[in-house]
Amino acid sequence: MSSITVDRLTKVYPVAVKEAGFKGTVTHFFKRTYRQVKAVQDVSFHIEPGEVVGFLGATGAGKTTTLKMLTGLIHPSSGKVTVAGHVPFERRSSFLQKITLVMGQKQQLIWDLPAADSLRINAAVYGISDRTLKARIGELSEMLSLEGKLTQPVRKLSLGERMKCELLAALLHEPQVLFLDEPTLGLDVNAQVSVREFLKEYNAQYKATVLLTSHYMADITALCERVLMIHQGQLIYDGSLDGLVDRFSPCREVKVEFNRTYTESELSAYGYVQEVEKQSVRFLVQQEDLTQAIARILAELQVVDLAVSDPPIEEVIGRVFQAGAVI
Numbered sequence: 001m002s003s004i005t006v007d008r009l010t011k012v013y014p015v016a017v018k019e020a021g022f023k024g025t026v027t028h029f030f031k032r033t034y035r036q037v038k039a040v041q042d043v044s045f046h047i048e049p050g051e052v053v054g055f056l057g058a059t060g061a062g063k064t065t066t067l068k069m070l071t072g073l074i075h076p077s078s079g080k081v082t083v084a085g086h087v088p089f090e091r092r093s094s095f096l097q098k099i100t101l102v103m104g105q106k107q108q109l110i111w112d113l114p115a116a117d118s119l120r121i122n123a124a125v126y127g128i129s130d131r132t133l134k135a136r137i138g139e140l141s142e143m144l145s146l147e148g149k150l151t152q153p154v155r156k157l158s159l160g161e162r163m164k165c166e167l168l169a170a171l172l173h174e175p176q177v178l179f180l181d182e183p184t185l186g187l188d189v190n191a192q193v194s195v196r197e198f199l200k201e202y203n204a205q206y207k208a209t210v211l212l213t214s215h216y217m218a219d220i221t222a223l224c225e226r227v228l229m230i231h232q233g234q235l236i237y238d239g240s241l242d243g244l245v246d247r248f249s250p251c252r253e254v255k256v257e258f259n260r261t262y263t264e265s266e267l268s269a270y271g272y273v274q275e276v277e278k279q280s281v282r283f284l285v286q287q288e289d290l291t292q293a294i295a296r297i298l299a300e301l302q303v304v305d306l307a308v309s310d311p312p313i314e315e316v317i318g319r320v321f322q323a324g325a326v327i
């Protein structure tokens, strides 16, 4: 059975419209008019137990709204969702025991207390015994390298340490399904890497299902083989990370090392010149022109070395977000 099933999920927010000025305010007071914002439209997908899936989309694409419906924080306008065999918005305690939601920009730990105290409160909420709590804290704090940090007030921890404590708190009840909304937001590069490594290890050890949003592509490439991409509320891609490049980038990157320098106007006859560094040049070439472009570069220029690769995933996704992808 799938861990998450989403079938034609839709969320429409009614947003009150008010005209500017005094007249608008008075009219708004007596007679409100609304416009409908379609935040999520007819989205369907399945996620199997143990999968780690990246959830991508530009700002305002509908990621958080989807996560809120999957965790039962808001009702869908239409469509069906099941998570770990439950209908999320019924908010049964047996459902809440099986899931967790971590939002990078929100914290659940109490600022002035040591994390250990907040963990005890969480344990009481989830009905975790003292013995299990001790074992679970021991296990997770070792995986997160948090020994000695749980007894300090949270406000005295670094941002990275705080995020790791947040993860510990969110995983205390051993949830099967993890919804992670920007878990590395604002962290420095080292802290990002250690959160990423922890999530990888956690998934391998506990076989948890993970749906992850992140603006840092390194999180997605390190953790997710499969990605979902949402654009203006609609799912425009569901497949492998590699397939995403094939689908949305009609170009390949050709890196050539020459044994002399060429001017940009000489080079531009062979493809879009992305970067020139002394005798080394990066071209972007349309997939259908690739064979011919390579043949011409090899025949007409003085080449020492040539390599073809996919363009970096960050560039591809950035272009999709900017341009507005077409299915």
Ligand SMILES: Nc1ncnc2c1ncn2[C@@H]1O[C@H](COP(=O)(O)OP(=O)(O)OP(=O)(O)O)[C@@H](O)[C@H]1O
Binding pocket: 013, 014, 015, 037, 038, 039, 057, 058, 059, 060, 061, 062, 063, 064, 065, 066
């Ligand atoms: N409570 C709300 N009332 C009205 N409109 C909303 C509400 N919440 C979100 N929206 C709108 O729904 C759309 C999707 O928002 P959502 O927060 O789901 O996007 P997102 O992909 O999570 O963006 P971000 O990456 O910036 O968090 C946006 O147009 C947003 O303005």
